[in-house]
Every structure is written in structure tokens, then in C-alpha cells.
Amino acid sequence: xxxxxxxxxxxxxxxxxxxxxxxxxxxxxxxxxxxxxxxxxxxxxxxxxxxxxxxxxxxxxxxxxxxxxxxxxxxxxxxxxxxxxxxxxxxxxxxxxxxxxxxxxxxxxxxxxxxxxxxxxxxxxxxxxxxxxxxxxxxxx
Amino acid sequence: xxxxxxxxxxxxxxxxxxxxxxxxxxxxxxxxxxxxxxxxxxxxxxxxxxxxxxxxxxxxxxxxxxxxxxxxxxxxxxxxxxxxxxxxxxxxxxxxxxxxxxxxxxxxxxxxxxxxxxxxxxxxxxxxxxxxxxxxxxxxxxxxxxxxxxxxxxxxxxxxxxxxxxxxxxxxxxxxxxxxxxxxxxxxxxxxxxxxxxxxxxxxxxxxxxxxxxxxxxxxxxxxxxxxxxxxxxxxxxxxxxxxxxxxxxxxxxxxxxxxxxxxxxxxxxxxxxxxxxxxxxxxxxxxxxxxxxxxxxxxxxxxxxxxxxxxxxxxxxxxxxxxxxxxxxxxxxxxxxxxxxxxxxxxxxxxxxxxxxxxxxxxxxxxxxxxxxxxxxxxxxxxxxxxxxxxxxxxxxxxxxxxxxx
Numbered sequence: 032x033x034x035x036x037x038x039x040x041x042x043x044x045x046x047x048x049x050x051x052x053x054x055x056x057x058x059x060x061x062x063x064x065x066x067x068x069x070x071x072x073x074x075x076x077x078x079x080x081x082x083x084x085x086x087x088x089x090x091x092x093x094x095x096x097x098x099x100x101x102x103x104x105x106x107x108x109x110x111x112x113x114x115x116x117x118x119x120x121x122x123x124x125x126x127x128x129x130x131x132x133x134x135x136x137x138x139x140x141x142x143x144x145x146x147x148x149x150x151x152x153x154x155x156x157x158x159x160x161x162x163x164x165x166x167x168x169x170x171x172x
Numbered sequence: 173x174x175x176x177x178x179x180x181x182x183x184x185x186x187x188x189x190x191x192x193x194x195x196x197x198x199x200x201x202x203x204x205x206x207x208x209x210x211x212x213x214x215x216x217x218x219x220x221x222x223x224x225x226x227x228x229x230x231x232x233x234x235x236x237x238x239x240x241x242x243x244x245x246x247x248x249x250x251x252x253x254x255x256x257x258x259x260x261x262x263x264x265x266x267x268x269x270x271x272x273x274x275x276x277x278x279x280x281x282x283x284x285x286x287x288x289x290x291x292x293x294x295x296x297x298x299x300x301x302x303x304x305x306x307x308x309x310x311x312x313x314x315x316x317x318x319x320x321x322x323x324x325x326x327x328x329x330x331x332x333x334x335x336x337x338x339x340x341x342x343x344x345x346x347x348x349x350x351x352x353x354x355x356x357x358x359x360x361x362x363x364x365x366x367x368x369x370x371x372x373x374x375x376x377x378x379x380x381x382x383x384x385x386x387x388x389x390x391x392x393x394x395x396x397x398x399x400x401x402x403x404x405x406x407x408x409x410x411x412x413x414x415x416x417x418x419x420x421x422x423x424x425x426x427x428x429x430x431x432x433x434x435x436x437x438x439x440x441x442x443x444x445x446x447x448x449x450x451x452x453x454x455x456x457x458x459x460x461x462x463x464x465x466x467x468x469x470x471x472x473x474x475x476x477x478x479x480x481x482x483x484x485x486x487x488x489x490x491x492x493x494x495x496x497x498x499x500x501x502x503x504x505x506x507x508x509x510x511x512x513x514x515x516x517x518x519x520x521x522x523x524x525x526x527x528x529x530x531x532x533x534x535x536x537x538x539x540x541x542x543x544x545x546x547x548x549x550x551x552x553x554x555x556x557x558x559x560x561x562x563x564x565x566x567x568x569x570x571x572x573x574x575x576x577x578x579x
Contacts, residue, residue: 046248047244047245047248047249048245049241049245049474050474056476057474057475057476057477058474058475058476059473059474059475060244060249060472060473060474062249081474086249
């Protein structure tokens with residue numbers, strides 16, 4: 032299935048977006064993303080992090096002011112990272128494909144469709160991220 | 173019919189809510205010390221606030237976002253900290269001044285020391301911010317604040333300004349050694365009128381009242397007519413200070429002293445009108461400041477917010493409100509005169525204006541937020557010029573004022 036523009040977001044689009052429960056209760060903004068990069072090249076989003084600890088990390092980082100890329104926590108073995116990134120390292124801005132229905136129901140599995148230098152494709156804005164946050168998954172809001 | 177009622181109410185609240193401790197302090201002292209020589213600064217500041225309020229309402233109505241939300245989303249968290257910190261520092265000083273203004277107004281009515289009345293005044297602000305619905309907070313103090321228009325009656329009762337005084341309009345009398353004070357008051361006048369807290373409050377109010385693109389007429393009329401009428405109170409205070417306090421060589425160095433000009437014009441009733449005006453404007457402004465900062469933090473961090481929500485439904489928003497109020501009370505209990513606090517707060521605001529509002533200009537030119545309603549060239553250039561003037565004057569005058577031991 033071809034990927035439309037509406038389905039492509041950069042991490043920068045997600046970071047700092049409003050996080051709401053499905054009942055429209057505002058619970059915070061996305062401060063950090065934790066994802067697991069798998070051997071087959073797919074990136075599985077494991078958690079959207081909110082709260083002071085993640086923010087403190089961003090304040091402490093002096094690199095690339097205004098960019099969010101240093102805040103993304105990606106779990107992957109060294110060999111996996113090398114295989115995917117090759118010799119490229121440092122500040123990358125991942126382009127992610129988010130299936131539309133996944134955005135509405137729980138944490139999705141995201142396919143990594145490409146990466147490029149920070150700030151080169153951060154033009155889209157998510158009005159609100161309607162993912163269910165793990166902390167609130169079982170809560171009756 | 174309902175639409176015109178909304179527009180009328182918007183004009184009335186903007187008129188009655190224009191003044192606060194900062195504008196009263198700067199206007200009164202400006203008149204007492206430099207005659208009409210600072211009205212130009214008041215007029216420039218009024219143009220700026222009209223443009224900014226209109227932009228802020230347009231932004232929130234079209235984008236369905238508040239200013240704080242947009243800064244965080246568009247510029248990221250680290251950038252968002254800059255306007256947030258500048259806002260918290262400047263507005264905590266100003267909130268202490270507003271609460272002090274309420275205490276002084278109560279003191280003028282009762283004869284009890286304002287220092288004793290400071291804690292009850294703070295509690296009044298807390299009780300209203302905690303429980304009152306948004307439209308009460310927006311409308312009640314502003315309607316009472318229409319008393320400020322009695323300042324114009326005071327000028328007429330005094331027989332109007334002399335020709336000699338009118339000449340200071342275009343030829344300010346700045347004596348040797350007073351240039352630092354003059355510049356300090358220019359900066360304070362600009363900072364007092366172009367208050368970012370008002371913009372955060374207005375932007376959040378537009379969302380609280382669910383403004384849409386149909387609200388743009390209401391927004392424009394409120395901004396232009398309401399703010400223009402509101403500035404009349406500020407200009408009238410400059411006239412009163414110049415006509416009554418300056419000939420007596422009084423410096424207008426306390427809020428109570430400024431009330432003498434109305435007492436001279438209308439007797440004890442005039443003094444009472446001044447006290448009521450001071451009470452209403454400072455109460456309205458204190459509520460706007462405390463809510464403006466709470467809105468800013470809650471929206472920036474993505475927490476539940478809303479004055480019409482029960483405190484338990486927006487717990488972190490209300491916690492910020494309490495903490496910010498306690499900080500202001502701690503500053504106020506140091507015993508510094510509210511007028512001096514208001515001047516200092518307003519000058520610090522002027523210094524921080526570029527940090528607070530330049531991001532807003534970027535957003536106002538972004539079609540992703542405003543579609544075809546982005547800013548025109550005139551608005552952009554006018555706001556950039558005024559913000560730079562405010563910054564430069566504040567940057568120059570604050571060290572001069574400290575070195576000369578004034579303020």
C-alpha cells in the first residue's frame with residue numbers, strides 16, 4: 032500500500048505533542064520516545080514518556096538546541112544499529128509510518144521508512160496524539 | 173442580538189480591565205514627574221496592545237490552540253522554557269504589586285494599614301481564582317473597573333489642562349539628572365501596557381469560550397474599541413498627575429498618593445472613586461496574572477486546564493495557581509511599596525518582551541496555524557519596532573536607574 036503524506040511523521044512531530052486519553056483527558060506532552068529497533072529494520076514504539084525525568088534530560092542536553100533527536104531512546108544491539116545506520120551516526124530525524132487506525136487505538140508498531148539529517152523534514156504537525164498511554168491503559172477515566 | 177451583546181460586553185470588559193497596578197503606577201508617576209511628556213509612550217503601547225490582542229484572538233480562534241501550546245509544539249521544550257521563565261520572574265513581581273494594590277485600595281476605604289490587609293487581599297484573589305467561573309473573573313472586576321472613566325470627569329472638574337501643561341505633550345521637560353528616570357518610566361509604561369500575561373489570559377479565554385472563525389469580528393472590535401477606551405483611563409491619570417501632583421512637587425511615589433488628584437478634583441467622593449477603581453483594576457489584573465501564568469504552565473506541559481473545571485479535574489493547573497500565589501505573597505510580605513514593585517515588574521516585562529512575543533510573530537506568519545489569516549506586513553513591522561524600542565529602553569534604563577539609586 033503506498034504511503035501517503037498524511038501517514039508520514041517525523042519524530043519531531045510527535046515530541047511535544049499533546050497526549051490525551053481516548054476520553055479527551057489531557058495527561059501531558061510527549062517528552063521522550065522509547066522504541067526498539069529490530070533486526071528486520073522495523074522500529075517498534077514501546078513507550079511515550081512524559082514527566083520531569085525525561086524533560087530534565089532534554090534540558091541537560093546542550094547539543095542541537097531546539098532539536099528533539101537526542102531525546103529519542105532507541106534500544107538496539109550494536110550490530111543491528113550498524114546494519115541499519117551504516118556509518119551514519121549522530122543526529123538523525125527518523126521518518127515513521129503510523130497506520131491510521133493504530134493512532135487511535137493503543138501503541139502502534141511503527142515501520143521505519145527512512146532517516147535523514149535533523150530538521151530536514153519536520154514540517155508536519157500532529158494536532159493531537161490520541162494514543163492510549165500505558166499508565167492509563169487500565170484506568171477507567 | 174446575542175452577537176451584539178457579546179461585542180458590547182467585550183468592549184466593556186476590555187475598557188474596564190485595561191488598567192492595573194502597573195499602568196496606574198506608571199501613569200500617575202509619569203504625570204507627576206514629567207507632565208504630559210510620556211503620553212507618547214502610552215499611545216505607542218496602546219497601538220501595540222491593540223495589535224497583539226487582535227492577533228492573539230485571531231490565532232486562538234483559527235488554530236484552536238493557545239499561545240503556550242503552540243510555542244511548546246512548534247519550538248520544542250527547551251525554547252519554551254525561555255518565555256516561561258521570563259514570564260514567571262516578571263509576573264511574580266507584578267502579582268505581588270497587584271495584591272498590594274488591592275490592599276492599598278482597601279486601606280484607603282478602611283484606614284487600616286495596607287500591610288495588615290495584604291494577606292486578606294491575597295486570600296480574596298485565591299478564593300476567586302479557585303472557585304469563580306471564567307465569565308465572572310473576566311467580567312465582574314472589569315465592569316466595576318469602568319469607574320476608571322471617572323478620571324476623565326476629574327480632569328473636567330479641575331478645569332482641564334493649562335496651555336503651558338499641554339506644551340509638555342510634544343516638548344517633555346526632562347531636567348538634568350532625570351534622564352535615567354525618564355527612560356525608566358518609558359520602559360515601565362511600555363511594559364505595563366504590553367503585558368504578556370494579558371495575552372496568555374486572552375488566548376486561553378478564547379479557548380475557554382470556544383471561539384471559532386465566526387468570533388473574529390468580536391475579537392477585532394474588542395481589541396480596537398475596548399483597548400482604545402481603556403487607554404483613556406491611563407491617559408487621564410497622566411493628566412491628573414500633571415495637573416495636581418506636579419505643581420505641588422509631589423512625585424507620585426505611592427499608589428495612595430496618586431489618589432490625591434481625584435480627591436482634589438471631586439473631594440472625598442473622588443478619593444472613594446479612586447479607591448474603588450484601584451480595587452477593581454488590581455483585583456481583575458491579579459486574577460488575570462495568576463491565571464495567565466497557570467494557563468501557560470499547564471498548557472505548555474499538556475496538563476488538564478480550565479477555570480470552569482472543578483479543581484479536582486484540573487489538579488496540576490490549580491496546584492500551580494496556589495504555588496504562584498504563595499511566591500507572590502512572599503515577595504509582597506517583604507514590605508516593598510506596591511507602586512515600586514509595579515514599576516520594577518513592568519520594566520522587567522519590557523526587557524523580556526522580545527523573548528515573550530517574538531515567537532508569537534513567527535506563529536502568526538505560519539499558514540499551518542492560521543491558514544489564510546496570517547499577519548500582514550504592517551502588523552509585523554509595527555510590532556517588531558515597538559518590541560525593540562521597549563527592549564532597548566529597558567536595557568539602557570535599568571542599569572542607569574540602579575547606578576543613580578533611583579526607582
